[in-house]
Each structure stands twice: as C-alpha cells, then as structure tokens.
Amino acid sequence: AAPMVIVGAGHAGVQVASSLRERGFADPIVLIDAQARTPYQRPPLSKEYLNGAAPDPAPLRHRQFYDSNNIQLRPVQATRIDPHARIVGLDSGEQLEYRYLVLATGAGNRVLDVPGADAPRVRYLRTLDDARALRENLATATDIVVIGAGFIGLEAAAAARKSGCRVRVVDTADRVMARAVSPATSSRMMRVHSREGVIFHLGRSVRELLGTGPLKVRLDDGTTLPADLVIVGVGVTPATQLAQDAGLTIENGVSVNEFLQTSDPDIFAIGDCASFPDPRATTRTRLESVQNAVDQGKFVAGHILGDRAAYHALPWFWTHQYSTKLQIAGHLSRSDESLQLGEPEAFSILHFQAGSLVAVESFNRPGDHVAARRILAGAEAPTSAQARADGFSLKLYAQ
Ligand code: FAD
Incomplete structure (x- = not known):
C-alpha cells in the first residue's frame, strides 16, 4: 500500500503516527521534518530551559520508538504536493506517493x-x-x-x-x-x-x-x-505555503472541516497550521497549543481507522511565569460574566455565557483546572447561580 505521509514531526505530526500504531494501523508511515533532530517538546524552550539549569528538552518519543514502531522518520523538507497524482515532492528530489497525507507544518515566527x-x-x-x-x-x-x-x-x-x-x-x-x-x-x-x-x-x-x-x-x-x-514574540504565521501552492483552501491557516479534512478529503491538516470549525466557538478557530496539536493528531488517526464523530475537543492551555502557573480551559471569548473563587495567591476565575460555565482560568490551582476540564468536556456545567452559592467547589462539582 502507498504510505501514510505526515509532513511535520512536531507535537501534532508525531501524535498522528503514534496513535495510528497504538490503534493497530499496519500500513507504512513516513514522517518527514525539515529539522534533522529527534522531535522534541517545545514548551520548555521559553521556560526552564532559558535559565541554563535545564538540559535539552525531552524528546516527544525516544529515538527507538520510531524504529520499533516502523515509523520512518526522515529529515527532509516537503516542497510540493500534487493532490491529483497523490505525490509529495521532497527537497532531496524524491517523489513520495501517499494514500493519506497529513499536513502538520506548524507555524513560523512573525x-x-x-x-x-x-x-x-x-x-x-x-x-x-x-x-x-x-x-x-x-x-x-x-x-x-x-x-x-x-x-x-x-x-x-x-x-x-x-x-x-x-x-x-x-x-x-x-x-x-x-x-x-x-x-x-x-x-x-x-x-x-x-x-x-x-x-x-x-x-x-x-x-x-x-x-x-x-x-x-x-x-x-x-x-x-x-x-x-x-x-x-509578536505572534506566528501558520505554515500554509505547501497547501496554498497545491490549491487547498486557506482561511487563517489551512482550512479543514469537522473531520479535519482539507478541501481535498485525503489530505488532513492539524495543529498550529490549521483552522477548523470549532463547535464551542463562534468563529472558525486556529489554536497554538500542545493540547490542540495532540487532540487533533489523535482525532485524525481515529478518523482514518473508521471513527465517524466530528472533532469537538475542549481547548486548554498553560503558562508558567516565576512561581505562577496559569492554566486555562474552555473558550474565553464567549464570557459575559465572571466570578473569582479561592485565595489571593491561588484562585480560579470562572467565566459564564448566558449563565452557563464556558471557561475557567486557574492560578496555582491545578485541581480546579483538572475539574474544569472534566466539567467543560461533559454535558452538565454549573450555572453562575450554583457557582455563587456558599461552599461551591469545582472539584466537588466535578466528582
Ligand atoms: P510544530 O510543533 O511547530 O511542528 C511543525 C513541524 O513541521 C516543525 O518541526 C517544522 O520543521 C516542520 N515543517 C514545517 N514545514 C515543513 C515542510 N515543508 N517539510 C518538512 N517539515 C516541515 N503550547 C502550550 O500548550 N503550552 C505551552 O506552555 C507552550 N509553550 C511554548 C513555548 C514555545 C517556545 C513555543 C515555540 C511554543 C509553545 N507552545 C506551547 C505552543 C506549542 O508548542 C505549539 O502549539 C505546538 O508545537 C504545535 O504543534 P504542531 O505540530 O502543530 O507544530
């Protein structure tokens, strides 16, 4: 069979390959990335790594993982896609045929x-x-x-x-x-x-x-x-050139549908480079987070293996500055009312839309963040009236 080709071995691309193998996908997988090193975690690069104390960031998967799972990791750049011939052109001059293609090209600094x-x-x-x-x-x-x-x-x-x-x-x-x-x-x-x-x-x-x-x-x-x-640090631009040259639809990133398919159904786009119709947001969304890259990677693997649900993962994010850990779950853009719960140095801000919980920002309250993710991903979120009652706790509500 022609291989599954993944362009970009960042958080998203590596996740597709891993999830496919975990779920029993047996066809060849080729994972290509212009960077010649074992794919690594990006978040530490702007945090502990900068102070000189930390070693190089951990690899996303150890080198042997790729060999033992028969994932061909290739240090080359994709320069061209021909969707009709189902071919990816590489800077090595080679032409790679594909059965499915995943664009996980990330973003570049503005x-x-x-x-x-x-x-x-x-x-x-x-x-x-x-x-x-x-x-x-x-x-x-x-x-x-x-x-x-x-x-x-x-x-x-x-x-x-x-x-x-x-x-x-x-x-x-x-x-x-x-x-x-x-x-x-x-x-x-x-x-x-x-x-x-x-x-x-x-x-x-x-x-x-x-x-x-x-x-x-x-x-x-x-x-x-x-x-x-x-x-x-003035933001990033999604890496859409390959997709654009191939005639795929671009709309603040490579535009995908609810199954993360581009305008060519055998080509998927995920992670920082893709904009998708997020059922939780009011507009088409493009997110720059590890959660988004990983969840979209898992989703595409599932879709290729026959899952039929539409993509609907809950967005979440974290940042670490000094001793403050800020974690966010949900879509803040929808907030029309907010409520702060907790102590001065460790608290959460709950955001509601039309009285119903839509997002939570937590400061040094990892327990609240985990609870918020569970609540927001499920069917029943507390109303603002419930949250304002004496003794309300996200953790207890989530149980
Ligand atoms: P990337 O990880 O950017 O991977 C894309 C890969 O595609 C790259 O390796 C690139 O070389 C390759 N590529 C592109 N074009 C081609 C081509 N034509 N041919 C071959 N290869 C190609 N998110 C959080 O949630 N929490 C954090 O704390 C956080 N901290 C961050 C800190 C830093 C310094 C940075 C830069 C990002 C941080 N992020 C954080 C964001 C997060 O890292 C990204 O959202 C995530 O890496 C996106 O994954 P991706 O796979 O879509 O793209």
Missing part, C-alpha cells in the same frame, strides 16, 4: 518589520536552536527589551529577570496576553511581573532599532530603551 530589526542581537524563539542562542545571550546581557507581551514574550521576560537582567516589555495592546486571557488575568499577570521588577510600555509600538552592538529601541512616543538583547 517577523518584526521595522528599520534595524535585522540586527544580530534581535532574537526569536521557536526552535531548540533559537532557544540555545537566546540562552547564551541571556547569560551576558544586562538590558533586555521584550517586544510582544504574549505567552512567549512574558515567559522569556520571567527567564530574563531570573538571570538578573533589567527587563522592559513593549506591546501595542493595552494589556498583557490580550489575545488569550481575560482582562482580570491580564492585570493579575502584569502585577506579578511588575512585582518582579519588569517595566511595561503598553499601548506603544516600536518604530525602529538603532545601533548594532548595544541597541536602542525607539517607541512611537519617542521613548528610547537601551537593549543589549531584544527578544521578539
């Missing part, structure tokens, strides 16, 4: 587009090589400017503070992590950083970077910030 942004001490963070270079720079840097107050920017800011650097964070939005958390959580996380000594320039954009050695970052209000290292 580049800061201002004069001077190509200076050598301007760093991005996506791969192990990026993290290695950044870690090396952090060890000798004094003044750091982080551009972008999203998860990656703030995790990097926390690591830079731990390394003893002076840290300034710039973002065009007027609150941190604005795309992904509630306003209450933004102000809470900003307070955590401010307490640690981080200085924020919010509602400001970067006009230019001056110099090459020690840099100066000039903002739109004329302020100039000194920086011997600039870390840019």
